[in-house]
Amino acid sequence: MPLGTAHVTVTTGATFIPEIWSDEIIATYKKNLVLANLVKKMNFKGKKGDVVHIPAPTRGNASVKAASTQVTLIAATESEVTVSIDQHYEYSRLIEDIVEAQALSSLRNFYTEDAGYALARQVDTSLIQVGRTVQGGGGTAAYSGAFSGADGTTAYVAGANTGLGAITDAAIRRSIQRLDDADIPMDGRFMSIPPSSRNTLMGLARYTEQAFVGESGGNNTIRNGEIGNLYGVPVFVTSNADTTSGSTACRIVLLAHKDFAVFVEQQGVRAQTQYKQEYLGTLFTADTLYGVKELRDNAAVALAVPA
Numbered sequence: 001m002p003l004g005t006a007h008v009t010v011t012t013g014a015t016f017i018p019e020i021w022s023d024e025i026i027a028t029y030k031k032n033l034v035l036a037n038l039v040k041k042m043n044f045k046g047k048k049g050d051v052v053h054i055p056a057p058t059r060g061n062a063s064v065k066a067a068s069t070q071v072t073l074i075a076a077t078e079s080e081v082t083v084s085i086d087q088h089y090e091y092s093r094l095i096e097d098i099v100e101a102q103a104l105s106s107l108r109n110f111y112t113e114d115a116g117y118a119l120a121r122q123v124d125t126s127l128i129q130v131g132r133t134v135q136g137g138g139g140t141a142a143y144s145g146a147f148s149g150a151d152g153t154t155a156y157v158a159g160a161n162t163g164l165g166a167i168t169d170a171a172i173r174r175s176i177q178r179l180d181d182a183d184i185p186m187d188g189r190f191m192s193i194p195p196s197s198r199n200t201l202m203g204l205a206r207y208t209e210q211a212f213v214g215e216s217g218g219n220n221t222i223r224n225g226e227i228g229n230l231y232g233v234p235v236f237v238t239s240n241a242d243t244t245s246g247s248t249a250c251r252i253v254l255l256a257h258k259d260f261a262v263f264v265e266q267q268g269v270r271a272q273t274q275y276k277q278e279y280l281g282t283l284f285t286a287d288t289l290y291g292v293k294e295l296r297d298n299a300a301v302a303l304a305v306p307a
């Protein structure tokens with residue numbers, strides 16, 4: 001074959017271009033996920049259907065075994081949690097030929113990173129908003145199941161802003177007790193806080209002591225958004241913490257166990273490109289399909305704090 005006809009062009013190599021975009025997007029997406037890495041995750045990729053049924057068996061109790069008697073049989077009517085796969089989000093841009101011809105390659109890097117960040121933020125938003133249902137909450141931004149960030153005991157009332165207060169050590173300890181009282185395992189717990197609460201914690205002498213192992217702790221493994229470990233619970237800061245519907249600016253601290261919610265991913269992040277002749281440009285789209293649902297109502301506690 002003559003050398004001049006063996007070139008790899010945009011046309012002959014077109015099948016590789018979406019893969020490059022996709023790899024870059026997925027890398028950024030995974031790097032920016034916070035809550036999705038902490039809660040229970042189920043892979044539903046490649047499977048058909050729009051609802052996932054998750055068994056929710058009742059915990060059993062041990063029975064005394066008396067001599068010469070049969071064992072005590074445990075019988076319970078088990079329930080289930082259904083998760084609707086109804087969250088489909090996309091990120092699209094139309095890149096005109098003139099931009100393709102004149103722009104630096106850094107433009108593509110920006111689009112792929114921005115797409116990955118936008119989709120990761122949306123997934124985390126969906127999971128964070130599951131916190132609206134915990135402790136018998138009604139599932140709305142009013143957070144009817146939340147408690148005061150000041151003491152962890154006073155009920156938060158969005159309309160009157162009752163119970164709104166800066167995070168305190170007492171509130172954190174009371175919330176940990178709520179999980180303990182509900183027999184929630186210690187392993188797998190986490191706490192997500194807004195930047196305002198991080199600011200509060202940094203001003204409390206308590207958190208310069210051994211109770212809080214922060215960024216300077218030599219044995220602390222930093223994960224996405226993780227700033228330290230408090231009473232054995234990893235603490236994550238996120239600007240994506242939920243905002244309540246009260247008349248005063250209010251954010252939510254969420255102390256939870258990984259089983260409080262489930263994230264079911266039916267289609268991971270994918271990237272597609274298509275040339276649109278009518279626009280003389282390339283349509284670039286990244287999207288993902290998933291579902292989220294509360295699993296255990298008493299496995300998380302929401303605290304209302306100032307924004």
